[in-house]
Amino acid sequence: MIEDKKKKKNFASFNKKQAFKQLNLTDLMPWKIEAQPIQASDFFQKRLERLQRFDLEGYEESKKLLIDAICEEALEGCEKLKIWKGAALETDVTSGNVDYLIAERKRYLEAPFLCIVEAKKDDFEQGLAQCLVEMQACQIQNRKIGKEIDVFGIVTNGDGWRFYKLTPENTAYETLLYGIAHLDEVLGLVHYVFQLCQQNLD
Numbered sequence: 001m002i003e004d005k006k007k008k009k010n011f012a013s014f015n016k017k018q019a020f021k022q023l024n025l026t027d028l029m030p031w032k033i034e035a036q037p038i039q040a041s042d043f044f045q046k047r048l049e050r051l052q053r054f055d056l057e058g059y060e061e062s063k064k065l066l067i068d069a070i071c072e073e074a075l076e077g078c079e080k081l082k083i084w085k086g087a088a089l090e091t092d093v094t095s096g097n098v099d100y101l102i103a104e105r106k107r108y109l110e111a112p113f114l115c116i117v118e119a120k121k122d123d124f125e126q127g128l129a130q131c132l133v134e135m136q137a138c139q140i141q142n143r144k145i146g147k148e149i150d151v152f153g154i155v156t157n158g159d160g161w162r163f164y165k166l167t168p169e170n171t172a173y174e175t176l177l178y179g180i181a182h183l184d185e186v187l188g189l190v191h192y193v194f195q196l197c198q199q200n201l202d
Helices: 002-007 016-022 042-051 060-074 124-144 180-199
Strands: 081-090 094-104 113-119 151-156 160-166 172-174
Touching: 016 124, 042 060, 060 094, 060 113, 060 180, 081 113, 081 124, 081 180, 094 124, 113 124, 113 180, 124 151, 124 160, 124 172, 151 180, 160 180
Parallel strands: 113 151
Antiparallel strands: 081 094, 094 113, 151 160, 160 172
16 A cells, blocks of 8 residues: 555646646647626725735745735625635545645535645646646546536646646646736635636536
8 A cells, every 4th residue: 555655746746847748738729718707805805904014025935925815705695605725636556635625515525526726836837737636636536426527727826827627538628827916806806716617617
């Protein structure tokens, strides 16, 4: 059993080429999301003001404060979902801890796994590599319980947000990069993806 564990490749160790080969992909399809912008609540605006007392630029952990706040705001109205931070995820060949894993709202974590959010300081290429193999791991676990559903992914450094979708047919989609200079648009996009996740529970 210990030997099997050693053979598993950690999500964080994949580069882009390795990730594409792992999923048997040669390219990503463009994904244009038609989502309505969402006005930030007063609570969220106040929280953003308070977060300015933290360093939100220097370190990955700092950026997660901003990502936490945006995910928390965008989760409003998606009562069936829960975000698990640092959750362990594995398959027969890959393993690791996911920055944010979205699943059904329960006291314990189990499949179906719906969406992962990968927080990267500024390395979107490495974020993409990790996101792809983590999405594949979610898909493998979902199949074990008979769930053939789209799995979603988000790569962000807090300021920039890019969205991904992996279908059961193994087609992967990617959006353009969206920035929080247009905060209402980003909140709308994250909320839209969370809504798709919630629909996949039914």
